[in-house]
Amino acid sequence: MSFRVHVRVMPREGLLDPQGQAVEHALGALGFADAAEVRVGRAIELEVAAPTRPEAEARVREMCDKLLANPVTEDYLLELEEA
Amino acid sequence: MLNVAVVRFPGSNCDFDALRAAELVGTNAYFAWHRDASLRGADIVLLPGGFSYGDYLRSGAIARFSPVMQAVQRHAAEGGPVLGICNGFQILCEAHLLPGALLRNAGLSFVSKPVDVVVERTDTVFTSAYAPGSRLRLPVAHGDGRFVAAADTLRMLEAEGRVVLRYVAATESSPFQPNPNGSANHIAGICNAAGTVVGIMPHPERIAEGVLGPPDGLGFFRSLAAWRPRASTLNVPSR
Numbered sequence: 001m002s003f004r005v006h007v008r009v010m011p012r013e014g015l016l017d018p019q020g021q022a023v024e025h026a027l028g029a030l031g032f033a034d035a036a037e038v039r040v041g042r043a044i045e046l047e048v049a050a051p052t053r054p055e056a057e058a059r060v061r062e063m064c065d066k067l068l069a070n071p072v073t074e075d076y077l078l079e080l081e082e083a
Numbered sequence: 084m085l086n087v088a089v090v091r092f093p094g095s096n097c098d099f100d101a102l103r104a105a106e107l108v109g110t111n112a113y114f115a116w117h118r119d120a121s122l123r124g125a126d127i128v129l130l131p132g133g134f135s136y137g138d139y140l141r142s143g144a145i146a147r148f149s150p151v152m153q154a155v156q157r158h159a160a161e162g163g164p165v166l167g168i169c170n171g172f173q174i175l176c177e178a179h180l181l182p183g184a185l186l187r188n189a190g191l192s193f194v195s196k197p198v199d200v201v202v203e204r205t206d207t208v209f210t211s212a213y214a215p216g217s218r219l220r221l222p223v224a225h226g227d228g229r230f231v232a233a234a235d236t237l238r239m240l241e242a243e244g245r246v247v248l249r250y251v252a253a254t255e256s257s258p259f260q261p262n263p264n265g266s267a268n269h270i271a272g273i274c275n276a277a278g279t280v281v282g283i284m285p286h287p288e289r290i291a292e293g294v295l296g297p298p299d300g301l302g303f304f305r306s307l308a309a310w311r312p313r314a315s316t317l318n319v320p321s322r
Contacts, residue, residue: 011186015231016265018191067148070141070177072184073231 002049002083003056009069009076010041044068047083056080087112088125092135092146101131104291108308117149127164127307128155130171132286142227143173164208165280169225172282181273181282183232189265195224198263200248200271207278210247212305219299221285228264228284237267248272248283
């Protein structure tokens with residue numbers, strides 16, 4: 001089976017996120033004063049072949065831990081759908 | 084003669100400066116390419132600054148998996164000295180040869196200017212030529228230089244005296260802003276427990292000759308040139 005995977009990598013909660021702050025500031029300047037707690041992360045899409053969904057997820061977690069996210073500063077979320 | 088390998092990745096741009104500085108102090112310096120599986124008998128490895136692999140994903144994240152880095156990992160594991168400058172520091176953190184990470188500067192701007200730092204560790208392979216507490220003026224040029232580590236890691240680095248360079252506050256004689264990037268504890272450089280692997284954000288190789296200004300960076304290279312392997316494999320000229 002093949003799975004389409006969406007990986008969302010976000011700066012860890014509590015870490016200074018200057019990009020998020022800059023975007024929040026810009027939104028405020030554009031009149032979107034109701035925008036708050038803006039954070040900027042990264043989205044990665046990939047396909048992975050695996051016999052089952054749990055195996056696909058385990059494989060992608062390994063990819064995240066080794067490369068796609070930095071374990072010191074980032075957290076990640078996965079969404080899998082059958083391709 | 085000491086063999087010094089300067090590792091070049093696609094996107095390295097301080098490689099010639101590092102090579103020249105290593106040659107200035109009388110070492111046999113040469114380039115190693117990112118695809119090389121061997122460091123060709125290097126005694127010391129320099130990871131120069133630049134934008135390896137275009138800084139894709141995260142600075143240093145891709146370089147970590149290049150064949151030459153497997154050789155650098157082995158070299159470091161055997162106690163071989165490694166100095167990572169700027170992008171080289173980022174690569175050392177990504178490779179887990181040093182703790183922590185280097186994130187986007189707090190001010191978001193790329194910062195290219197001289198900064199003042201104090202040398203807090205002088206018993207490393209790369210800082211032995213400096214007097215303890217020396218203040219240096221070195222150039223920085225980076226977008227991702229904000230050192231970040233978990234609170235317990237920061238405490239450990241401080242308790243073990245592993246902060247090698249720290250940004251110091253501006254004084255009357257120093258017009259430069261302290262801490263150009265928002266680094267935790269004003270950290271500009273750290274080392275591993277043994278003092279053999281050192282990572283720094285400032286660029287000593289860019290200020291290692293008098294023609295460029297007071298050569299405050301030369302000490303890093305004089306230090307490494309004075310280092311000797313424990314079981315020396317060097318060719319000692321016979322009398």
